[in-house]
Amino acid sequence: MASAPDPRRTSHYVTNAFYDALVTDFADWQNDDMAVGDVALRDSARAFLEREARLLDRHLLDDWLALFAGECLYWVPATPGGGDPRLEVAVCLDDRRRLEDRVFRMATGSAWSQIPQSRTVRQVTNVETFATGTEGIFMVRSNFVINEFRAGESRGLAGWCGHRLRRAGDGFEILVKQVNLIECDQNLRNPSIII
Numbered sequence: 001m002a003s004a005p006d007p008r009r010t011s012h013y014v015t016n017a018f019y020d021a022l023v024t025d026f027a028d029w030q031n032d033d034m035a036v037g038d039v040a041l042r043d044s045a046r047a048f049l050e051r052e053a054r055l056l057d058r059h060l061l062d063d064w065l066a067l068f069a070g071e072c073l074y075w076v077p078a079t080p081g082g083g084d085p086r087l088e089v090a091v092c093l094d095d096r097r098r099l100e101d102r103v104f105r106m107a108t109g110s111a112w113s114q115i116p117q118s119r120t121v122r123q124v125t126n127v128e129t130f131a132t133g134t135e136g137i138f139m140v141r142s143n144f145v146i147n148e149f150r151a152g153e154s155r156g157l158a159g160w161c162g163h164r165l166r167r168a169g170d171g172f173e174i175l176v177k178q179v180n181l182i183e184c185d186q187n188l189r190n191p192s193i194i195i
Contacts (some may be wrong), residue, residue, distance in 0.1 A: 012096045013071040022073065023084045025164060026178060029130050029139045036129040036138065038056045045165065046127040048172050053122035053144075056194055061103040064194070068164065069173045072096050076179045076195060082162075091184065091191060102194070113192030118150040120193060126160075136167040137175070144179075148193060156181050157195060 030070075036042070039104040055064040068074075076092040077083060085093050094102060105111050123145045130139040140163040148155050180195045181188070 011097050014073075014095045016189075019084070019086050022075075022176065025132070025139070025176070026082050026162060029132070029162070030128075030141055031130075034130045034132075034139075034177065036131050038129070041138070042055075042127060042129050045129050045138065045163075045172065046124070046142075048165070049124045049127060049140065049142050049161075049163065052125050052174075057120050059106075059117065059123055059195070061107055065099060065103050067172075067174050068096065068099065069168075069175050069178075070096060072099070072174055073176045074099050074179075074194075076184070076191070077186050078183065080180070080185060082178055082180065091181070091188065106194070111192070113190060114150075116151055118148050118193050120149075121147045132164075138165050138172075139163070140165055146193075146195065150192075155189070157191070159184070 052064060052067055055061075055067070057108060072095070074092060074094040075082070075085060076090060077085070078089040078091050106114060109115075109117075124142050125145075126141075126143040128141045130141070132139055140161070143160045144158065146157040148157070159179060159181040161180065162178040163174055164174075165172040165176055181195070
């Protein structure tokens with residue numbers, strides 16, 4: 001019997017059906033009738049996002065990567081609201097394999113865009129949870145501000161994130177992280193950090 005492909009080695013799951021589901025999942029999920037009023041769920045989602053921010057600020061990239069499911073997507077659209085990544089430019093569109101490559105490259109200390117390494121502070125606010133119609137899977141919206149200092153210069157990045165989270169044990173795992181920069185459709189300086 002043939003075993004399933006290892007999602008860490010191939011992108012077998014990134015198919016047209018995957019993209020169709022992605023576009024549908026991120027099309028119209030932020031409406032009040034899908035909002036989840038469970039304060040405990042919102043608080044646990046907020047704690048999860050705050051941990052994610054801390055791991056990135058401390059450059060614990062392997063620990064950050066461990067927050068993602070085996071079949072996942074990290075998406076930074078260059079179009080306000082996201083759209084369809086098959087048809088529109090993205091600043092970043094990483095499946096699991098590419099995300100692992102990114103983390104490995106940054107961990108080597110030889111990524112030229114991170115010499116010297118950035119110092120960052122992230123703030124995560126306005127966390128809201130939304131139902132998806134699938135048991136154990138939630139959409140979470142949050143606002144963020146990142147202050148970055150590198151090579152004598154400071155810059156700020158701001159926007160909102162849409163996380164598609166699945167319950168995993170006592171916590172969550174990230175199925176999709178969509179980072180929506182407020183200036184995504186402008187001339188961006190190379191974002192050399194994981195946003």
